[in-house]
Amino acid sequence: MPVIPVSPIAGVTVTGNPGVAGSTLYSQQSSGYDSALPFNTYEKFDTNAMWLVFAKENVALDDTTTLHNLTWYENITRVHSRLNDLYNTGPQVSEYNDPHTNIFGDKLWITKDFTDNTVDIGGYYIHDTYNSRNNFYNVLDGGNKNTVNIGGKIRSSYFTQDDFAAFAQDDFHPMKALHITPGVRFVSFQTGYSNGALQDFTYAPGVVLSSHCPLDGSSTKGNTTDQGASCGANESRNGVEPSISANLQVMPWMSLYGxxxxxxxxxxxxxxxxxxxxxxxxxxxxxxxxxxxxxxxxxxxxxxxxxxxxxxxxxxxxxxxxxxxxxxxxxxxxxxxxxxxxxxxxxxxxxxxxxxxxxxxxxxxxxxxxxxxxxxxxxxxxxxxxxxxxxxxxxxxxxxxxxxxxxxxxxxxxxxxxxxxxxxxxxxxxxxxxxxxxxxxxxxxxxxxxxxxxxxxxxxxxxxxxxxxxxxxxxxxxxxxxxxxxxxxxxxxxxxxxxxxxxxxxxxxxxxxxxxxxxxx
Incomplete structure (x- = not known):
């Protein structure tokens, strides 16, 4: 359902037509606290779906060394469909937004037990591709959820992200009551962008897409808006993440930590x-x-x-x-x-x-x-x-x-x-x-x-x-x-x-x- 105005707004009614005599203003105060607009005024449908498969392995290499591995694949999809919006008539009266994400990851690390230490060393890699596909259209102008019409607005931006990390952590316990755990992790992030609007949509006759490039500030006018940039890009950033924690059992019934x-x-x-x-x-x-x-x-x-x-x-x-x-x-x-x-x-x-x-x-x-x-x-x-x-x-x-x-x-x-x-x-x-x-x-x-x-x-x-x-x-x-x-x-x-x-x-x-x-x- 759409958002609800808390108080009445002039001209915003449950029928979408302020000229109809006796039409109730749409708000929590006037049409009902959790009321919704009728479908012939505003039809909205949303779904979010996620599925995940993973596998874990723990292999004892010897009495004090264990190899761990976690592998997973995840898919996330969303559908946001808005039809019959009488409050936004024109070439963008309807919207079909169906972004998706695919993620693959693997984490591999070794745990080694010593007399006064437990050391973990390992790393992980995550790759994901996210597509932001969206289309604001009007069937009366020749558009549909896959077809772009004149005056519409679209995007189909692809983001690829590759995240890598290597880490080491030492749980040091010089006495039974005290644990001190320093750690450090090196991280690397790569993000790539490309525009897939031309390949992912069909176009009604006469459509001319606008374009812009934030890298150099250039732009061209069209009769239809492309929210995505016309120029691709890749950026890479790295950094180090330090950490330390301590836990002290000061009494059998109390411990302090930081x-x-x-x-x-x-x-x-x-x-x-x-x-x-x-x-x-x-x-x-x-x-x-x-x-x-x-x-x-x-x-x-x-x-x-x-x-x-x-x-x-x-x-x-x-x-x-x-x-x-x-x-x-x-x-x-x-x-x-x-x-x-x-x-x-x-x-x-x-x-x-x-x-x-x-x-x-x-x-x-x-x-x-x-x-x-x-x-x-x-x-x-x-x-x-x-x-x-x-x-x-x-x-x-x-x-x-x-x-x-x-x-x-x-x-x-x-x-x-x-x-x-x-x-x-x-x-x-x-x-x-x-x-x-x-x-x-x-x-x-x-x-x-x-x-x-x-x-x-x-x-x-x-x-x-x-x-x-x-x-x-x-x-x-x-x-x-x-x-x-x-x-x-x-x-x-x-x-x-x-x-x-x-x-x-x-x-x-x-x-x-x-x-x-x-x-x-």
């Missing part, structure tokens, strides 16, 4: 803009994460009301620097920015069964995430403006999960009822008009959830003893109304941009009940 690690990653690619497509790929740099954590873990057995009590508390501080920030709009265009941010806060958790067969658990996080720098780039209405000091959007200030379950065995059948409460605190919003974080916040929300699991043992011919699980789950049993995502738009989602900024939302699911059946082999 760690510091640096990590590098390639910036995201894809959508209708960003690196290689709209932004000069020579500006491509690796993003840097510098993470520090310190905390304590507790384990208490059979002490008062504590039976098998496990708990922990930790402080974290993450500096996420040199970010390339891309945000894709509903029309397929992309807003770009760059910046650095600081995430810091506290995590807590506990788990226990204070009474036989009764288990309780909980976890909580308090987080403060702020951009040190944030400068808007291409696509923003005010490119070059600084929003340093703004809170990072969609990072809850606080969240917690509290639950309990009871296990009972009747004959050979396990029965497990469970109840839990999930809370998500306030979050800052993103503003499409400014292309930057907003000071406006999305309200906090919480849901009560229940489930019942029944596990029945089975003995199958030639297969031995198995377990058949039946599970019934009810989410948001209080039918709480809340929005799980909100953003500030300019009105363009429902036609031509309006004079103002509007709040759009994806409502959270109401009371939802579903069941599942599984077998354990």
């Amino acid at each position: 760690s510091y690690a640096e990590s590098l990653r390639t910036p995201s690619v894809g959508g209708g803009g960003g690196l290689f497509q709209k932004v000069d790929p020579t500006s491509y740099h690796l993003e840097l994460g510098q993470d520090f954590q310190a905390g304590a873990k507790f384990k208490v057995s059979h002490q008062g009301i504590l039976n098998h009590f496990i708990a922990g508390i930790s402080y974290f501080h993450l500096r996420y620097a040199k970010q390339s920030i891309n945000y894709t709009l509903a029309n397929g265009n992309t807003i770009t920015a760059n910046g650095s941010s600081i995430y810091k806060g506290v995590n807590l958790y506990f788990d226990d069964n204070p009474i036989y067969s009764l288990f309780v658990y909980g976890n909580a996080s308090i987080n403060d995430a702020v951009y040190q720098t944030y400068v808007t780039g291409a696509g923003a209405a005010n490119a070059g403006t600084s929003f340093g000091g703004s809170h990072v959007p969609y990072v809850p200030r606080a969240s917690f999960n509290l639950g309990a379950y009871y296990q009972d065995v009747v004959g050979d059948t396990l029965i497990e009822p469970r109840a839990w409460y999930q809370f998500t605190g306030t979050q800052n919003l993103f503003n499409n008009f400014t292309g930057a974080p907003s000071a406006q916040k999305m309200p906090s929300y919480g849901t009560i959830n229940l489930s019942l699991k029944v596990a029945v043992p089975l003995t199958l011919p030639y297969a031995g003893r198995k377990t058949l699980d039946f599970k019934l789950t009810a989410l948001n049993v209080a039918n709480n109304r809340y929005n799980e995502y909100e953003y500030i738009g300019t009105g363009g989602y429902f036609g031509a941009a309006q004079a103002g900024q509007y709040l759009y939302a994806y409502p959270g699911a109401p009371l939802t009940i579903y069941g599942s059946v599984g077998m354990h082999f």
Whole structure:
């Protein structure tokens, strides 16, 4: 379903025709909190599919040396189809977006045990190809999901990424209570780009594609937009990632730990803009994460009301620097920015069964995430403006999960009822008009959830003893109304941009009940 305006917008109705007498304005306040537009006004269909195959090998080379290997192949596909959009009439009234990714990887390493050390040495290689294929078209202009019409908008950008790493890590334990683990990893990232639009689409008569090359700034006009760059590119970046951690068991029931690690990653690619497509790929740099954590873990057995009590508390501080920030709009265009941010806060958790067969658990996080720098780039209405000091959007200030379950065995059948409460605190919003974080916040929300699991043992011919699980789950049993995502738009989602900024939302699911059946082999 499309986003829903939180408040009514003049001219945006459930029929798509503001001139129809008595037509209801489309918003959470006027047409229903989680209402959807009728299909003859706005038809949207989305699917995401992923499948993965992998194999693991662990081979003992001798009493102290083990060879490990992990090989995998993954395929990810998405279909985003939008038809009958009465709010965006014209040559781009419909959209068919069917990107896909193919990934192959292998990780090989050796573990060697010494008297006071356990050493791991190895590496991995990952290759993936991502295609961003998309077509905005109109059948009345001769277009379809595979055919481009005059006035349409397309892309079919191919990104190939080859990531290689070599690493070494030493778990040094000079005494039983102390572990010190230094590590280092060399990483190499290669990213290639090419435009496949000419080969991947057919074209209605008269179509002339626009072209642009971010490498030299050249461009040519056409009657149809190609969001991908006309020139290919390849970029390579390398770096070193050091890390160290320590764990000290100061009491039989308490241990203290701390760690510091640096990590590098390639910036995201894809959508209708960003690196290689709209932004000069020579500006491509690796993003840097510098993470520090310190905390304590507790384990208490059979002490008062504590039976098998496990708990922990930790402080974290993450500096996420040199970010390339891309945000894709509903029309397929992309807003770009760059910046650095600081995430810091506290995590807590506990788990226990204070009474036989009764288990309780909980976890909580308090987080403060702020951009040190944030400068808007291409696509923003005010490119070059600084929003340093703004809170990072969609990072809850606080969240917690509290639950309990009871296990009972009747004959050979396990029965497990469970109840839990999930809370998500306030979050800052993103503003499409400014292309930057907003000071406006999305309200906090919480849901009560229940489930019942029944596990029945089975003995199958030639297969031995198995377990058949039946599970019934009810989410948001209080039918709480809340929005799980909100953003500030300019009105363009429902036609031509309006004079103002509007709040759009994806409502959270109401009371939802579903069941599942599984077998354990």
